[in-house]
Amino acid sequence: MGVLEEKNSAAKTVSFVMVVTLIGKVLGLYRDRLLAVHYSTGPAANAFFTASRIPRVFFDAVFASAIAACFIPVFSEYLEKKGKKEAFRFAGSFITIIALLTGALTLVGMAFPQPLVALFADYSDPQPPALAVSLTRVMFPTVLFSGIAFSLVGVLQAQDHFTAPALMSAVSNLVIILYFFTLDARLGIFGLAGAYLLGWLLQGVIQVPPLARLGFGYRPGLDFRSEGMKKVLALMGPVMVSTWVQPINQAINGRFGSRLYGGAGMSALEYASNLYLVIAGTFILSVTNVIFPKLSRLTAGGKEGEFQETIRQTLRICLFLVLPMSAGLMAVARPLISLIYGGGEFDAFSAGITSTALSWMALGMAGYAVQNILSRAYFARQQGRVPLVAGGVSILVNAVLCQLMTGRFLVAGLALSSAVSATVYALLLLLPLQRGGEKILEGSALLDMVKMLLAAAVMGACVWSVLGVLPALLPGGKLGELLCLGLCAGLGAALYFLLALLLRVDEAKLVVSLVRRKSQ
Numbered sequence: 094m095g096v097l098e099e100k101n102s103a104a105k106t107v108s109f110v111m112v113v114t115l116i117g118k119v120l121g122l123y124r125d126r127l128l129a130v131h132y133s134t135g136p137a138a139n140a141f142f143t144a145s146r147i148p149r150v151f152f153d154a155v156f157a158s159a160i161a162a163c164f165i166p167v168f169s170e171y172l173e174k175k176g177k178k179e180a181f182r183f184a185g186s187f188i189t190i191i192a193l194l195t196g197a198l199t200l201v202g203m204a205f206p207q208p209l210v211a212l213f214a215d216y217s218d219p220q221p222p223a224l225a226v227s228l229t230r231v232m233f234p235t236v237l238f239s240g241i242a243f244s245l246v247g248v249l250q251a252q253d254h255f256t257a258p259a260l261m262s263a264v265s266n267l268v269i270i271l272y273f274f275t276l277d278a279r280l281g282i283f284g285l286a287g288a289y290l291l292g293w294l295l296q297g298v299i300q301v302p303p304l305a306r307l308g309f310g311y312r313p314g315l316d317f318r319s320e321g322m323k324k325v326l327a328l329m330g331p332v333m334v335s336t337w338v339q340p341i342n343q344a345i346n347g348r349f350g351s352r353l354y355g356g357a358g359m360s361a362l363e364y365a366s367n368l369y370l371v372i373a374g375t376f377i378l379s380v381t382n383v384i385f386p387k388l389s390r391l392t393a394g395g396k397e398g399e400f401q402e403t404i405r406q407t408l409r410i411c412l413f414l415v416l417p418m419s420a421g422l423m424a425v426a427r428p429l430i431s432l433i434y435g436g437g438e439f440d441a442f443s444a445g446i447t448s449t450a451l452s453w454m455a456l457g458m459a460g461y462a463v464q465n466i467l468s469r470a471y472f473a474r475q476q477g478r479v480p481l482v483a484g485g486v487s488i489l490v491n492a493v494l495c496q497l498m499t500g501r502f503l504v505a506g507l508a509l510s511s512a513v514s515a516t517v518y519a520l521l522l523l524l525p526l527q528r529g530g531e532k533i534l535e536g537s538a539l540l541d542m543v544k545m546l547l548a549a550a551v552m553g554a555c556v557w558s559v560l561g562v563l564p565a566l567l568p569g570g571k572l573g574e575l576l577c578l579g580l581c582a583g584l585g586a587a588l589y590f591l592l593a594l595l596l597r598v599d600e601a602k603l604v605v606s607l608v609r610r611k612s613q
Contacts, residue, residue: 110255111376117262118371122433124266125367127273128285130437134360134446137282139351140221142363143214144228145289146347147206148235150213151198153340163325164247166473171321172251177308181248183321186314188244190322195240202233213344214351214359221356224282231286235293242297248309249300257303264299265292338464338484342491342514346507349495354446358504361443364434365450365508369458372422376414377462401531404470409538411462413600416545417589419458420553424560425581426452432574450508457512463519467526467533483521487514541598548592556585 132138164187171180202209206229210222246258272288280287316322343366350358422429430448471480491514498506526533534542559581567573593601 110259113256113259114262114374117260117266118374120263120266120270122368122371124269124273125364126434127270129364129434129439129443131273131277132282133438133440134354134357134364134443135438136218136221136356137224138360139214139216139356140224140228141282141285142359143210143221143225143347143351144232144286145235146344146363147209147213147229148199148202148233148239150340150344151202152195152236152239163472164244165251167321167324168247168251170324181309182312182314183319184244184248184309185312186316186319186322187325188241188311189313189315191240191244192237195237199233199237202236203230206230206233213348214356215348216351216356218356221351228282228286231283232290234290238290238293238297242293242300245297245300245304249303249307252307254303254307257300260299261296264295265289268292268295338487338514338518341488342511345488345492345495346511349499349507350504353499353503353507354442357443357446358507361446361450361504362507364447365430365454368430368433369422369451369454372418373415373458373461376418377411377465400470400473401533404466404531405533405538407466408463408533409541409600411466412459412542413545413593413598415458415462416549417552417585419455420549421556421582421585422455422458423452424553424557424585425578426455428560428564428574428577432571432578435574446504450504453505453508454511456509457515460512460516460519464515464522467519467522470526471522479522479525483518486521487518490514490517537599541600544596544598545593545600548589548596548598551592552585552589555588556581559584 128138128141132141164184168180168184168187171183206226210225210229214222214225216222242261246261249255249258268291269285269288272285276284276288343362346362347359350362352358354361427444427448430451431444434447435444468480491510494510494513495507498510500506502509523533527535560577563577563580564573567576590601590604594605
């Protein structure tokens with residue numbers, strides 16, 4: 094396959110994964126809207142978000158790193174050097190170990206939920222903690238289901254199969270949406286916890302058919318002394334801390350948020366964070382999920398020059414798209430929150446604190462993109478020390494800023510702390526690469542980034558100004574909000590692209606050349 098064909102194939106894969114991921118994220122937004130309309134930012138919602146976050150944080154902090162950052166590179170190395178049979182044997186042993194560890198953690202979490210709830214939340218009202226304890230017992234098996242599902246995903250992604258992994262979110266969200274329309278009135282918040290649990294179970298089930306087509310049959314094993322398991326265990330320690338950043342920062346922010354507005358700060362941060370991850374994650378995670386196995390193979394094959402060029406191109410394209418997303422999201426946060434979550438129990442106060450959180454959170458979107466891409470570069474090389482230090486510093490920065498800013502700036506202070514932490518993490522990953530001579534962002538690339546930032550800032554200011562007069566010219570209700578956001582998005586995209594062209598940003602010129610080539 095030629096270079097052009099390979100690039101086209103990669104672009105088609107990213108595009109397909111992005112569309113499927115977007116469908117799952119849209120369903121997730123609708124799921125959150127139903128949750129907001131039914132439970133708003135009240136005690137039941139606060140308890141539910143606390144209970145659902147606890148198993149997620151434990152899985153993300155302990156096991157997600159082993160699967161995403163350690164298993165895939167080692168499994169890819171097995172495929173390259175030892176063939177499918179040995180790779181599948183290693184995968185079977187890894188899945189068995191993950192299942193045993195996640196199963197043990199699940200039992201401990203279900204047995205002792207009280208101290209965990211006390212660690213993750215600090216409500217003045219006794220009702221949310223008591224409810225959260227009961228809900229935590231129901232939801233902790235998600236750790237076990239996640240461990241198995243994501244291990245199977247690793248086997249698929251390492252072999253360039255992305256469809257079933259991309260469908261995971263859509264499947265689980267459909268289950269929860271169906272619950273709201275059928276059983277919520279009778280079973281309430283505990284039934285919702287059960288629906289989430291079923292959704293996570295199905296995420297693993299849907300991986301089985303494509304694995305069978307690849308010839309993978311699960312065979313239990315407990316070979317800790319194999320070369321592959323030794324590599325995974327050696328990588329896990331430093332990699333773990335680097336992947337703790339997002340879940341631990343969310344837990345820290347959630348604890349501070351539980352002290353605000355009678356506990357409503359917890360729910361406001363959760364709604365804002367979920368929407369933020371839909372907007373940022375749909376593109377960023379689609380890209381990183383596709384390039385990470387490729388980076389692992391390039392490292393295993395010793396193709397260092399191609400590895401570095403892949404990182405440079407990915408970073409530039411991501412920043413070209415993410416910077417205007419960030420500026421636009423800051424400008425339209427309030428009408429967007431009102432459109433997505435507004436109605437039912439979700440009143441103007443809830444919309445106000447949630448949109449404030451989203452607006453300040455958006456400042457960290459570029460940092461979030463860069464950290465996700467560069468961390469994959471380190472993990473693909475099986476290097477964990479730099480992400481270890483960067484992750485630890487990022488968590489510390491977030492904790493200190495939350496302590497300093499929450500009292501004065503409330504939920505805005507928490508969201509800004511998260512944004513600064515993401516940016517610090519990205520810079521701490523970038524600087525060693527720059528000093529090591531890899532020149533990830535230097536010269537023309539750095540100048541183009543400054544141009545992108547300027548274009549995004551001007552675009553954001555213009556959209557914010559238009560929002561001051563546009564709603565008065567449109568009909569009221571959800572239709573008016575949708576029209577307003579659609580017009581602002583179209584105006585913002587056109588203005589940003591025009592400014593990028595005028596500033597001669599390479600990515601904008603590339604888009605024009607591709608369009609011209611297609612039209613010929």
